[in-house]
Amino acid sequence: MVFRAGRLGATATAASFLVLAGAPAFAQSIPAPAAGRPSDDLPALDPDAPLADLPDIGVAWPVIGADPAAAADAAQTTDIAAETRYAWRIDGIDTVATPLLNQRFAALSSLDANDGDPANAAQIDRRAHEDADLLTSLLRGEGYYDARVTTRVEPGTRPLVVLDAAPGTLYRFKGVTLDGLAAAGPKADALAKAFGVKPEDPVNADTIVAGEAKLATEIGKEGFPFAKVGESEIVIDRAARTATLDLSVRPGATRLFGRITTPPDNGVFDADHIQDIARFVPGAPYDATALDDLRRALIQTSLVSSLSVKPVEGQAPGTVDIAVKMDPAPPHTVAGEVGYGTGEGARAEISWTHRNLFPPEGALTLRGVLGTREQLGAVTFRRNNFNGRDRVLTFQLSAANLNRDAYQARTFSLSGSLERQTNIFFQKAWAWSVGAELLASDERDVILSTGDPRRRTFFIGALPTSLTYDGSDDLLNPTRGFRLGGRLSPEASLQGSVFGYTRAQIDASTYQPVRDGVILAGRMRIGSILGAPRDQVAPSRRFYAGGGASVRGYGFQSIGPRDPNNDPIGGRSLAEFSIEARVKAFGNFGIVPFFDAGNIYTSTLPDFSGFRYGTGIGVRYYSNFGPIRLDVGTPINPQPGDSRIAVYVSLGQAF
Numbered sequence: 001m002v003f004r005a006g007r008l009g010a011t012a013t014a015a016s017f018l019v020l021a022g023a024p025a026f027a028q029s030i031p032a033p034a035a036g037r038p039s040d041d042l043p044a045l046d047p048d049a050p051l052a053d054l055p056d057i058g059v060a061w062p063v064i065g066a067d068p069a070a071a072a073d074a075a076q077t078t079d080i081a082a083e084t085r086y087a088w089r090i091d092g093i094d095t096v097a098t099p100l101l102n103q104r105f106a107a108l109s110s111l112d113a114n115d116g117d118p119a120n121a122a123q124i125d126r127r128a129h130e131d132a133d134l135l136t137s138l139l140r141g142e143g144y145y146d147a148r149v150t151t152r153v154e155p156g157t158r159p160l161v162v163l164d165a166a167p168g169t170l171y172r173f174k175g176v177t178l179d180g181l182a183a184a185g186p187k188a189d190a191l192a193k194a195f196g197v198k199p200e201d202p203v204n205a206d207t208i209v210a211g212e213a214k215l216a217t218e219i220g221k222e223g224f225p226f227a228k229v230g231e232s233e234i235v236i237d238r239a240a241r242t243a244t245l246d247l248s249v250r251p252g253a254t255r256l257f258g259r260i261t262t263p264p265d266n267g268v269f270d271a272d273h274i275q276d277i278a279r280f281v282p283g284a285p286y287d288a289t290a291l292d293d294l295r296r297a298l299i300q301t302s303l304v305s306s307l308s309v310k311p312v313e314g315q316a317p318g319t320v321d322i323a324v325k326m327d328p329a330p331p332h333t334v335a336g337e338v339g340y341g342t343g344e345g346a347r348a349e350i351s352w353t354h355r356n357l358f359p360p361e362g363a364l365t366l367r368g369v370l371g372t373r374e375q376l377g378a379v380t381f382r383r384n385n386f387n388g389r390d391r392v393l394t395f396q397l398s399a400a401n402l403n404r405d406a407y408q409a410r411t412f413s414l415s416g417s418l419e420r421q422t423n424i425f426f427q428k429a430w431a432w433s434v435g436a437e438l439l440a441s442d443e444r445d446v447i448l449s450t451g452d453p454r455r456r457t458f459f460i461g462a463l464p465t466s467l468t469y470d471g472s473d474d475l476l477n478p479t480r481g482f483r484l485g486g487r488l489s490p491e492a493s494l495q496g497s498v499f500g501y502t503r504a505q506i507d508a509s510t511y512q513p514v515r516d517g518v519i520l521a522g523r524m525r526i527g528s529i530l531g532a533p534r535d536q537v538a539p540s541r542r543f544y545a546g547g548g549a550s551v552r553g554y555g556f557q558s559i560g561p562r563d564p565n566n567d568p569i570g571g572r573s574l575a576e577f578s579i580e581a582r583v584k585a586f587g588n589f590g591i592v593p594f595f596d597a598g599n600i601y602t603s604t605l606p607d608f609s610g611f612r613y614g615t616g617i618g619v620r621y622y623s624n625f626g627p628i629r630l631d632v633g634t635p636i637n638p639q640p641g642d643s644r645i646a647v648y649v650s651l652g653q654a655f
Helices: 010-021 068-082 099-108 121-141 181-195 205-221 271-277 288-300
Strands: 002-005 087-091 148-154 160-166 172-179 233-237 242-250 256-261 304-313 319-328 332-341 345-354 362-371 374-383 391-403 408-420 430-446 453-462 465-470 481-495 497-515 518-530 573-586 589-601 612-623 626-635 646-651
Touching: 087 121, 099 121, 121 148, 121 160, 172 181, 181 205, 181 242, 205 242, 205 288, 256 271, 271 288, 288 304, 288 319, 332 646, 573 612, 589 626
Parallel strands: 002 233, 087 160, 172 242, 256 319
Antiparallel strands: 148 160, 233 242, 304 319, 332 345, 345 362, 362 374, 374 391, 391 408, 408 430, 430 453, 430 465, 453 481, 465 481, 481 497, 497 518, 518 573, 573 589, 589 612, 612 626, 626 646
8 A cells, every 4th residue: 555645734734843853842842833934933942941851750860960879869769660560551542442453562562572571761661652653553554543642651669651542533535446447347346346445434454455455356256367456545634534545457358268388397297187187177267266276286286396377378369378387396205103092903004105106196105004913015006186186096906914803804905996085175075986896805703603713715896985975164173064974885705606795884973063162073873784694794894893983992893793702703784873072171182071882783784772882081182284182981881801991092083
């Protein structure tokens, strides 16, 4: 914004003269010049005249030529005052101060910054005058251009610094002119409304800056890629207590999106892949917000270290091309993870990824897991933004050994999937996946009737699919809304003979704030295996319950029917329910009391009987990347052999 002074009345002229004179003590004896009277007619200053009294700031001043003992007493008094802490307050702004003005004053105030610290007379005086100037500037920014702030110090054992403010009249706009906006044609009125500042509005600096920014944004959204929005010129008329505003706007012509271009030496990926990521297509009306979205999406790939996305003149008439220039980021990632879960044991994972080994965005990941009850090695190929935004193509080859209470499975698998993913940068309402899986699994469990060990090999083909709706407000820490998801996996199994079955599961959760800092969250899970007896289904493909993501208080997969050795056998159906209160305790910490219930059934559908209940309390640390969870649970009606305490640690809420 550019401010220019307008007409000044006699009072303002005199005030200006006094400010320029720079000597308030002298100003008391200098009359304002009368109209038409030359300045040299003013009376001459008498060099022998005494100075006006200095302002009293509550501290005794030493007297020149005084008795030495008295001078020493005065010096001692000054020293004592230097050790005295002061207090301060502001008078006169209760009816005009906005929360933003108070916030800014608190952030910049010298008195506030040093409140409670000892100060001498000179320091108190300097801070008071600095804050008086600060408050005057802030009031003028709110539109009180006649604001005056004086200072005084009320003496005492703890001197009180008082800022006396006289805001004066609130200045308002007499006229607002957006020069050149008419060239926007039918869109001019909407753009003027976007600017928002109009006659009779207060002359508020924040409102004007916000209006300029919103106008620049809206004019880009309306299809003007080369629009120029100048700075507001404001003329203050002190006599009338008004102002006028002039803003130059050059919208140019509306355009359509043309093509995306990249430099020949671009080292990340080409224009065709950028077009797959973009949410606009050639021929669509230009919208500047689509460029902001593209910038965020390109940065989110983690393959870009620096980025430029800007509109340029299009090759085709009436179009605007989008020039994208990227510098590559380091392509390698090494990640590690260490964890422990009751029933799952200790677990350490490490992975190495080249994020762009097969451009565009073709990543290769080598992953290994070493744990007390799990070992795994996997090679994964993953292509992000595959022929469209947030579509992920994945192929994985893995070999794993899982040692659970219910079974031991040594599995070799090949799988692939195409999915539309949600993430913390672009949380999606709808996500889906389709895939295929081939696996050979050597599995060991026991014969239910006798408890004797057995070993079987299963060859399984599956076509897993899923569909999820996420109506929550946050991916890792939801506070309101709900989620609903379903999974369906038709499978064919060869174990002696070929037979088929279908695994189905429904998950739902809801989140409701009940008061400030308290969220009530609930979860339900229902699952079923249709088409085959429980014993024919490979143990690793059955349903299990218990653990940190299931019924807390119980060991991992420990709930449900058991064999003669008291080990779980899994089932063909499950039902789980959870409820918890997420209470923000203090700072970044919270506590979460919870109550969970669930059971596993050998029947095709759950009959909702025989629930196992668990309860406990959790601690949450709310970090910048999501809550870190520590839950401690205990079973209410444990089965024989269940531990009395179970501990779970992970990233993110339980559901």
